Amino acid sequence: MDSIYKSLVDIVDKEHVSNRPEELFIYSFDLGTAEPRRPDYVVSPATTEQIQEIVRLANRENIPIVPLGAGLSLAGLAVPQKGGIILDLKRMDRIIEVNENARYALIECGVSQGQLTAYLEKNFPRLTHSEPGAPPAATIVGNIVIHGQGDLAQPYGFNSDLINGLEVVLPTGEICRFGSCAVDAGWFTYHPLPDVGLFFGWCGTTGIVTKMSIRLFPAKPIRGVGTFVVDNESLVPEIIGKLTYTQMTEDIIAFSRAIPPFAAGLQHITINIAADSEKELEFKQEIIFDDTLGEYIRRGEGGFLGFTRGLERPQISKTSDYKKGGGFEYVGGIMPVETYSQCYRKGREISERHSIPYTVTGRIIGAGHSMMFAWTYAFNRADTESIKQARDALHETDDLVMELGGVIWKPGIYGQKIIIERLDPGTRLLMKQVRKLLDPNGIMNPGNWEGF
Amino acid sequence: MSWEDFKYKEIIHRCFRCGYCKFPVNWMDVNNCPPYARFRMETYSCGGRLWLTRAWLDERIEWTEHLAEILYSCTTCKNCVVKCPLGFNIDIVNMITAARSEMVESGKLPTDVKKILENTELYGNPYGLSRSKRDNWAMGMEIETYSDQEYLLFVGCAGSYDTRAMQSIQALGRILKNAEVSFGILGSKENCDGNEIKMLGESGLFEMLVQNNIALFIKHKVRKIITLSPHAYNAIKNYYPAYGGEFQVFHYTQILRDIMMDGRSDFVHKDKIRITYHDPCFLGRWNDEYDAPRTILKNIPGVQFVEMEKNRNSALCCGGGGGNFIMDILGGSKDSPARRRVREAFDKKANVIAVSCPKCLIMLEDAVKEEDMDNMISVRDISEIFLDALECNTRTCNK
Numbered sequence: 001m002d003s004i005y006k007s008l009v010d011i012v013d014k015e016h017v018s019n020r021p022e023e024l025f026i027y028s029f030d031l032g033t034a035e036p037r038r039p040d041y042v043v044s045p046a047t048t049e050q051i052q053e054i055v056r057l058a059n060r061e062n063i064p065i066v067p068l069g070a071g072l073s074l075a076g077l078a079v080p081q082k083g084g085i086i087l088d089l090k091r092m093d094r095i096i097e098v099n100e101n102a103r104y105a106l107i108e109c110g111v112s113q114g115q116l117t118a119y120l121e122k123n124f125p126r127l128t129h130s131e132p133g134a135p136p137a138a139t140i141v142g143n144i145v146i147h148g149q150g151d152l153a154q155p156y157g158f159n160s161d162l163i164n165g166l167e168v169v170l171p172t173g174e175i176c177r178f179g180s181c182a183v184d185a186g187w188f189t190y191h192p193l194p195d196v197g198l199f200f201g202w203c204g205t206t207g208i209v210t211k212m213s214i215r216l217f218p219a220k221p222i223r224g225v226g227t228f229v230v231d232n233e234s235l236v237p238e239i240i241g242k243l244t245y246t247q248m249t250e251d252i253i254a255f256s257r258a259i260p261p262f263a264a265g266l267q268h269i270t271i272n273i274a275a276d277s278e279k280e281l282e283f284k285q286e287i288i289f290d291d292t293l294g295e296y297i298r299r300g301e302g303g304f305l306g307f308t309r310g311l312e313r314p315q316i317s318k319t320s321d322y323k324k325g326g327g328f329e330y331v332g333g334i335m336p337v338e339t340y341s342q343c344y345r346k347g348r349e350i351s352e353r354h355s356i357p358y359t360v361t362g363r364i365i366g367a368g369h370s371m372m373f374a375w376t377y378a379f380n381r382a383d384t385e386s387i388k389q390a391r392d393a394l395h396e397t398d399d400l401v402m403e404l405g406g407v408i409w410k411p412g413i414y415g416q417k418i419i420i421e422r423l424d425p426g427t428r429l430l431m432k433q434v435r436k437l438l439d440p441n442g443i444m445n446p447g448n449w450e451g452f
Numbered sequence: 453m454s455w456e457d458f459k460y461k462e463i464i465h466r467c468f469r470c471g472y473c474k475f476p477v478n479w480m481d482v483n484n485c486p487p488y489a490r491f492r493m494e495t496y497s498c499g500g501r502l503w504l505t506r507a508w509l510d511e512r513i514e515w516t517e518h519l520a521e522i523l524y525s526c527t528t529c530k531n532c533v534v535k536c537p538l539g540f541n542i543d544i545v546n547m548i549t550a551a552r553s554e555m556v557e558s559g560k561l562p563t564d565v566k567k568i569l570e571n572t573e574l575y576g577n578p579y580g581l582s583r584s585k586r587d588n589w590a591m592g593m594e595i596e597t598y599s600d601q602e603y604l605l606f607v608g609c610a611g612s613y614d615t616r617a618m619q620s621i622q623a624l625g626r627i628l629k630n631a632e633v634s635f636g637i638l639g640s641k642e643n644c645d646g647n648e649i650k651m652l653g654e655s656g657l658f659e660m661l662v663q664n665n666i667a668l669f670i671k672h673k674v675r676k677i678i679t680l681s682p683h684a685y686n687a688i689k690n691y692y693p694a695y696g697g698e699f700q701v702f703h704y705t706q707i708l709r710d711i712m713m714d715g716r717s718d719f720v721h722k723d724k725i726r727i728t729y730h731d732p733c734f735l736g737r738w739n740d741e742y743d744a745p746r747t748i749l750k751n752i753p754g755v756q757f758v759e760m761e762k763n764r765n766s767a768l769c770c771g772g773g774g775g776n777f778i779m780d781i782l783g784g785s786k787d788s789p790a791r792r793r794v795r796e797a798f799d800k801k802a803n804v805i806a807v808s809c810p811k812c813l814i815m816l817e818d819a820v821k822e823e824d825m826d827n828m829i830s831v832r833d834i835s836e837i838f839l840d841a842l843e844c845n846t847r848t849c850n851k
Contacts, residue, residue: 015491015785020518022504026495029503031469044492070471071494090482091492112471114479122480136479137471314479320468321538327468382465 004061008043008085011053016044016091027068027086032329033379033391034076034412037083039066044088048169048210051087055208056173058085058443066445067204069142070112072134074329075412077146077203081447090139092210095119102188103127103216104164109141109209114314116140120216128152128219130159133363136314141212146410147201149372151251151272151313152217153365154244160200164190164213168199171207171439179213187213198434203410204445206438220274222281223250227305228269228293233341235301236267236362240337242292243271244368248284250274252364254371256344258357259322267344272311322357325380327387331394332409333401335373337364346400347375354393372409375400416449428452455509458554460547463540464506469499473532473544476766484762485532486769486789487525490782495522498532498544505551515560523551524562525781527789528651529769530737552653564779569654572661576643577609578778587639589618595625598636603707604674605635606688608681609644610777610810616817617810620833621680624704627839628678631711635678641668645684647734650691651774659695662687666697676700678707680835682735682809683773689739703735705744705808708838712751718843721753727837728758728802730793730816731767732809745808745834752841758800760793768793770815777811790819798829805831 008017018024019041028036040063045051058065064084071078080086093110098120105116114136120127130150132143143150147160156162165179165187176182178197179190198206230236236254243252250272258264271288275281289304296302319328335343344360351358359376375397379390398415401408402422408415420428432452438444455461474482474497483489487496494500501523507513532544555561556569571580589612598604605628611621628635646661665688669677677699679685685703692699711717727749735741742764750757762768771782771789782788794816797805805820807813810833817831 016493018493018495021513021516022495022519022522023493025507025513026500026503042493072470088492088494093482112482114475115481118478118480122478135470135472137474137482316472316537317470318537320470321466321540324463324466324539326466380465 004057004063005041007057008041008054011050011057012043012045016046018042027088028080030074030076030079031071032074032076032327033387033394034079037080039080039086040083041085042088043085044091046091048167048175051169051208051210052173052175054085054087055169055171059172059441062441062443064443064446067208069109069139070135070137072138073142073146073410075410075415077410077412077448081413084443087208089208096211097187098124098127098216099188100124100127104188104213105129105216106187106211106213107140108211109139111140112136113138113140113143117313120219124216126219127216129214129216130156130162131313132159133315133317135317140214141209144212144214145200145209146203149363149365151311153363153372154249154252156217157366157369159214162215164188164215166199166209166213167211168207168209171441171444176207181213198438203448205435205449206444220276222275222278222309223311224273224307224309225311226271226273226285226289226307228271228289228302229305230267230269230296230302231265232301233267233344235296236269236340237338239269239293239296240340240364241368243269243288244364246287246292247367248273248287253361254340255359255361257359258351268305319359319376319378322378323380323386325378325382325386327381327390328376328378329390329394330374330376331397331401331415332372332374333404333406334365334370334409335362335401335404335406337362337368337371339404339406340371340373342404343373346404347397350375350393350396350400351377354389356389356393373406413447417451420451423452455511458509459550460543463543464502464547466538466540467499467502469494469497469503471497471499472535472537473498475535476531476762476768477534478766480761483792484766484768486527486529486771486782487522489768489789489792490525490771490785490787492787496525501526501548502544505547509551509554515555515558517562520555520560520562521781523548523555524565524652524775524779527733527769527771527773527776527782529733529773531769534737534765549651549653553655554653556653562779565652565775568652568775568778569649569657572644572649573657577613578644578648578775579609579613581613583640586612586642587637589621590625590637590639593622593625595629596636598638598672598674600673601636602634603676603678604669604672605637606645606677606679606684607637607642608679608684608810610814611680612642614810614814616814620810620813620835623833623835623839624680627708627711627717627835627842630842631716633707633711638668638672643668645681645687646691647683647687648775650687662692662695662697666692666695669697669699674699676702678702678704680704680810682732682739683811686734686738703741703744703808705735705748705834706741708834709744709747712748719753719841720843722841724754724756725804726756726758726802727804727806728760728797728800729763729806730760730770730797730812731764732807732812733767733769733773735808736767737765745806748834748838749806752837754841758802760796760800762796768796770812772811772815777815788819790815791823794819794823794825794829798825803829804837805829806834806837807831808834
């Protein structure tokens with residue numbers, strides 16, 4: 001019997017280890033356009049200790065390890081570029097603690113967005129977390145380690161800014177803790193110890209996060225979404241500036257898309273508002289929709305489409321079925337808000353050049369500090385030409401992000417390459433040294449963040 | 453059948469594998485797809501099965517026993533159909549049964565599936581037991597053979613042969629007699645209803661069973677049918693009409709509800725008992741009947757009814773559908789859906805898990821034993837709970 005397989009079975013158990021063609025096939029794919037690559041083994045561990053043992057085994061055998069959450073990054077980040085062991089972390093799905101007063105949740109790495117949302121709604125209805133627009137199966141830790149953003153990004157920033165501590169299995173097998181938990185003081189803060197933030201944005205090349213404490217926020221009983229629309233995209237940055245100035249909104253998203261055709265070219269801005277009472281809601285609506293946006297209506301430059309009570313959480317996305325083809329992928333760029341109109345125009349051009357109906361979305365991060373602008377390309381999974389068109393469009397968009405002065409979010413292999421080309425030499429050297437220091441045998445998700 | 457002939461060729465690639473199909477309606481966990489809950493590998497998720505099916509049929513992967521096990525681990529519970537937000541969701545289970553049909557046609561089947569099909573063809577039941585034993589459950593009960601009564605009581609294979617399920621059909625028989633319902637049985641002439649055969653992908657045998665049953669029903673001038681099993685209810689209600697079998701079909705809980713609501717039964721007040729209800733997939737998600745069983749339980753004196761966290765169209769399947777109550781691909785682990793379900797009931801401090809399906813009865817009762825909870829919780833068919841509560845139970849109807 002294959003000795004690595006036998007060792008993995010000894011560490012976990014037979015039912016959660018596979019080197020059979022079916023598992024190797026399924027785990028070779030990303031859900032986006034990335035080319036599949038076969039792993040050699042698929043393992044689904046249940047404990048941090050099992051992960052430690054697997055990592056030590058991988059070092060001994062010099063075989064790659066690729067950590068995997070729900071695999072919903074769509075950027076090919078968990079495709080095993082050089083084979084090895086896929087570590088499916090979703091079995092580690094315990095919500096260990098929710099601290100209502102300190103407002104945090106301590107979770108294992110496999111907890112899904114839907115699971116925490118449902119748990120909080122049932123047990124702690126006055127608390128909520130910043131939930132991304134990803135499917136509910138997306139793992140919270142997976143989203144955070146790629147610097148994801150959620151529906152509280154406007155008031156509070158990136159989800160990776162909203163953590164209180166983490167536990168990591170290093171590439172050499174040791175367990176490290178960061179934040180107050182490192183001094184056994186609970187999981188309530190990430191600061192003020194020396195900053196060793198080495199695990200976000202690294203695409204699983206610096207360690208495997210096994211536990212994380214994330215910040216929770218007040219969940220107001222009344223929540224809803226207002227929609228404002230303008231036909232001049234150059235007005236959007238100004239409107240965003242005014243909306244964020246009110247400090248009365250939660251999520252702010254601007255979007256435009258080709259379908260339905262009558263609305264193509266229009267810029268929709270959705271504004272989430274939360275309140276404790278009808279009086280508060282009415283006050284916020286007045287400030288936001290009458291005082292702040294009223295001038296655009298009076299000038300005939302925009303219109304208010306109404307306010308819908310209630311938030312759909314988790315969000316249900318049908319994007320993958322736009323072309324009845326089962327596929328879509330997007331490039332997310334972290335962009336200055338002022339580039340909105342260029343992002344829209346040039347993104348639309350790229351889509352039209354590749355015969356893909358355009359869909360662009362900008363989610364505001366912080367008080368207008370930046371936005372995550374997403375250019376989405378649907379494709380037909382059964383049509384290789386359609387996949388190629390989308391892949392080409394994605395690469396062009398990666399280039400566009402950098403041209404417009406942004407930074408590619410969760411870059412795939414192509415995006416990583418063009419970022420590395422532009423990296424400050426000092427930063428490039430440091431990143432290279434960090435990788436070498438943490439992962440001397442180069443086992444962690446090789447193929448990613450290489451070529452410094 | 454080639455890939456070109458696959459009926460769902462134009463839609464099977466539309467599954468994105470977003471994972472909605474793993475959840476119950478309230479998103480509380482990713483364990484509502486029974487095979488995925490059991491194995492927690494993406495291959496066993498609904499999306500994994502669809503992607504593997506496509507890869508097998510367009511020859512990117514080869515048939516293996518493991519592939520067959522993955523496809524046959526689906527219990528056809530329809531949780532995926534309920535949860536998938538995309539336009540092709542109605543066909544998700546159909547795509548799996550179509551892939552199984554290809555395995556049947558090519559003879560590439562797990563041994564247990566072969567055995568079920570052979571037994572059903574030879575003996576009219578998946579257990580391979582003699583037809584002559586089909587009415588053993590009714591011995592001494594003075595149940596009439598069907599002869600123009602108002603209802604045919606269709607017992608089904610589990611009720612006829614499984615010793616535990618026999619207790620539920622016996623209870624039902626006593627209740628119907630007590631309520632003076634005009635009914636009869638076909639005894640050894642009864643045959644498999646075909647539902648599981650269809651789910652296993654054997655469309656030829658399924659059609660033969662359906663046509664034979666319809667001919668038998670017509671010969672006996674059957675108009676109204678009561679089924680013990682929701683699986684039989686599903687087949688007769690939804691598939692038989694396409695073959696010319698138009699019958700009024702009732703699940704037995706619908707009849708018991710009417711008996712109760714019409715005041716045709718007197719109940720005694722017993723000690724309080726905390727009961728939860730497990731929705732069978734073929735009554736709930738397949739046929740949208742969630743209320744009749746609950747109406748019965750809530751109106752039995754002394755019953756304190758409590759819902760499990762996952763209920764109605766979010767109920768976790770017992771793991772027995774699609775032939776799995778015999779094959780037991782999902783058994784042998786604390787993660788087996790039946791054992792998970794028992795723990796969900798226990799979490800609600802229920803003393804009794806009420807069921808309305810003989811397969812659920814068998815699966816969950818076994819799970820209680822495996823969980824070593826025999827002294828804490830029991831699994832009972834609604835017919836048994838109903839009979840126990842009848843005032844007459846202390847006199848004539850329990851004979």
